[in-house]
Amino acid sequence: MDGMTDFRIDLLPAVTEEGVLPDTTRRVTVLRLDGGTGISAEDMVVEEVPVAMAYNGIVHAVMLATPRDLEDMALGFSLSENIIATADELYEVAVVTGCDGVEVRMDIPLDRFMKLKGQRRSLAGRTGCGVCGVESLQAMARAGRPVSGGTPITPAAVARALRLFGEEQALHRLTGAVHGVAWAAADGTIVALREDVGRHNALDKLIGWLVSTGVDPASGFALTSSRASYEMVQKASRAGIGCLVAISAPTGLAVRMAEASGLTLAGFARGNRLAVYTHGERLAV
Numbered sequence: 001m002d003g004m005t006d007f008r009i010d011l012l013p014a015v016t017e018e019g020v021l022p023d024t025t026r027r028v029t030v031l032r033l034d035g036g037t038g039i040s041a042e043d044m045v046v047e048e049v050p051v052a053m054a055y056n057g058i059v060h061a062v063m064l065a066t067p068r069d070l071e072d073m074a075l076g077f078s079l080s081e082n083i084i085a086t087a088d089e090l091y092e093v094a095v096v097t098g099c100d101g102v103e104v105r106m107d108i109p110l111d112r113f114m115k116l117k118g119q120r121r122s123l124a125g126r127t128g129c130g131v132c133g134v135e136s137l138q139a140m141a142r143a144g145r146p147v148s149g150g151t152p153i154t155p156a157a158v159a160r161a162l163r164l165f166g167e168e169q170a171l172h173r174l175t176g177a178v179h180g181v182a183w184a185a186a187d188g189t190i191v192a193l194r195e196d197v198g199r200h201n202a203l204d205k206l207i208g209w210l211v212s213t214g215v216d217p218a219s220g221f222a223l224t225s226s227r228a229s230y231e232m233v234q235k236a237s238r239a240g241i242g243c244l245v246a247i248s249a250p251t252g253l254a255v256r257m258a259e260a261s262g263l264t265l266a267g268f269a270r271g272n273r274l275a276v277y278t279h280g281e282r283l284a285v
Contacts, residue, residue: 021067021097022049025175046175048197050101053077056113059103066171066178066196067102070095072208073201074104080207080235083116084108087211147262150218150242151186152284158245159272160188161223169225171195181206182223183215191220199226200235207239217241221264228267230254237261243282245269250277 025044032039051065053074060083065073074093078084091107108116161184166173168190169180179199183192183206192213194205203224210217221243222236228250234257236244243264250258250267255277258265264279276283 021070021095021102022047024066024068024171044174046171046177046197052101052103054103054105055083055108055116056110057105058113058117060116062101063198063201065198065201068171068196069194069205069208070102070104072194072205072212073196074106074208075211076204076207076209076235076239077201078106078108079211080204080238082238084112145238145240145261147237147240147242148218150282151220152282153186153221153243153264154284155272155274157184157186157188158221158223158266158269158274158283161190161221161245162247162269162271164188164190165193165223165225168193169195172225178202180225183210183220184223185220190223191215199224199229200231203232203235207235207241210239210241221245223247223269227251228254228265230257233257233261233263233265237263245274 025046028043028045029040032041046066048064049067050062051067051070052059053061071093075087075090078090079087084090089109089112094105096103096105161182165180165182168182172178172180172195178195178197179202180193180195181199181202182190184190192206192209194202194209196202196205203222206222217240222241223245224232225247226232227248228244228246230251230253233244233254237258241263243266244258245266247269248267250265255265258278262279264276264282266274266276266283268275
């Protein structure tokens with residue numbers, strides 16, 4: 001258009017080296033306005049960078065993600081997207097940084113790779129997008145794996161995890177711009193937490209941690225700072241997680257999928273209050 005000039009956004013800092021991840025946060029100068037008074041101050045913002053998920057040399061998906069715990073994300077994404085069936089099918093993971101983003105290079109069995117090629121899902125997605133590139137409504141709505149019964153969880157345990165949740169979200173406290181997904185033991189103790197600008201990415205990272213550490217996904221529950229969308233339920237059930245608790249609301253499709261999968265789904269978890277939408281028998285009173 002007339003009067004317009006092309007411009008380029010620097011996706012990563014100007015100087016990067018292969019194998020060196022970009023910073024997770026960046027310090028910026030902001031103008032804070034309060035009652036007509038402007039004050040210059042420093043603030044921290046979280047970084048999001050393009051992350052390409054490449055299998056056997058071919059990029060399968062590109063998404064915006066926080067450049068942290070990408071090995072966990074690689075395993076969790078591969079399992080939750082049904083690209084591999086077990087962790088031992090992910091032969092190798094290498095995280096390579098370039099001037100325009102990060103490439104997570106993975107090697108998987110040839111039969112898995114050929115099946116992946118048939119899906120024709122090479123895409124550029126939004127932050128943690130869980131729908132981009134899915135080629136049919138049937139594929140989008142496919143149910144997760146059935147979840148077996150797990151350790152009973154009490155409302156008191158959920159309340160305890162909620163109290164600890166904010167303390168564990170270091171990146172969120174610093175920037176206010178990321179989602180967190182935590183793994184809590186049955187008593188509400190937070191064992192692990194992963195953060196990312198995309199809620200699906202954070203869950204994939206947590207799933208990768210669960211699998212790589214050998215933690216029984218039926219022994220506790222997952223707690224997310226986001227709403228419980230169908231993708232979150234789908235990924236959780238595929239990982240064998242028996243209970244997913246969200247601080248915000250679930251969607252109707254998420255509730256139907258959780259009911260069909262046998263997953264206990266709770267939302268609006270605030271203090272001692274929560275709403276249980278499916279399989280409430282696992283939340284012992």
